[in-house]
Amino acid sequence: MSYRHNIQLTEDKKLRHFLTIEGIPRNVLVEILNTAETFSSVANQAVKKVPLLRGKTIVNLFFENSTRTRTTFELAAKRLSADVLNLNISVSATSKGESLLDTLRNLEAMQSDMFVVRHAESGAAHFIAQHAPKHISVINAGDGWHAHPTQAMLDMFTIRRHFNDFYPLKVAIVGDILHSRVARSQIHALTTLGANEVRVIAPKTLIPVDINSMGVHVYHDLKQGLADVNVIIILRLQQERMAGAFLPSQQEYFHTYGLTQEKLEYASDDVIVMHPGPINRGVEIESLVADGERSVILEQVRNGIAVRMAIMSMAMGSYQAKQEGV
């Protein structure tokens, strides 16, 4: 599969599709964060809507289940005044034997303008972006172990709201890095935005072999890895993706890698604790920390709406502008 950089950007380097953080220049990532900041005030309005995407049709194509991501994408689209179709493909036509491309052709015939794609196969969103007609913009809402770029951007937005700048920050990502598309996207976003240091903390069995090429420091000891960090990102232990024996037991994992109040003490005083959800309480994080004063987990969910509004309207707007030749 090819990861052509330019498929995500128009000729004049504006966001067209959002498939992965890789290949998106720093200034575009910053523009996403700034635009999201502007959208955050829409939630204060009595009518929580702006008319930007009125008359556009956005299709949520979910080949894999997800409640939080789908609902925040849906809310974001609705707050932009777009019409939203939610298609749960795993229980739809494909089970009757229709091919992916035929499903897409049908959706195109319904004159949709944007596909938001979640799929268990890595590269699915790329594939769809390559085969969709020019007027359709594709947003990756998570593909296999590969990428979850909108989640990474809402995490960056949350971090920037607390620290303003990425340069001085030490960030630790803890847990199942191997199966995590979120971790991959976060690492790319943090390094592109210039974070001082990105650490990954996990047992050897949950760290991908190519980790060293990603510009991160690897720790196998939680206390050492947490020393002086400003941001802790806890990942969910993805039991549904664990086919082999990666871990002795959940209890063992919690004992060694679970974030507790006591281990939190090793981090910097201004530390924030993040988690992309859903949380396994007592497995990767204890409730005292998840609900504690350093936790920004619910803020992440709220920020997800403004960030997705920004990405959707930027991707949709760049095509419009190109058509007019402005």
Added chain:
Amino acid sequence: MTALDVNQLIESMAADIKQRMPNMDQSPPLMVGIHTGGAWVAEHLHQKLGLDTQLSRLNISFYRDDFTRIGMHPQVLPSQMLTNIEGRSIILVDDVLYTGRTIRAALNEIFDYGRPQSILLATLVERDGRELPIQADVVGTHVDLDADQQIKLTGPEPLALSIISSKQNSTIE
């Protein structure tokens, strides 16, 4: 062209507003400035009128009518609106009134925050070229310009008006 003293224009706008709102003291109006130039003018007006209600700032970029033509605009600060505008009198402030499209967008956005009692439009400069049926109630000055000329407010300190033409640049302060 004679030089324009922005402070003097704002002074006369304040006097005009006072005359139009004689019971300002009993029911204080809310002032809303449109990002960026309108918000600068609003700050001065707010001070000159001695309003103690919070000054609101409106970013109208999500209500513009040119998204389908040119896509997203570069972003400025988010709107900071007083959330309860229900039944209040509003003074809407902008720097230049030209086509009227900015004001159309601002009115739509204001109504997404609630239903105000009334809206009075105050602009520092007005010029010909309206494309919508929108007029200002309070105007600092009227300027005659050719179609290839633009008038622009720079600031925030000091505020100055300059006329930019595709042929040459000239400043009138």
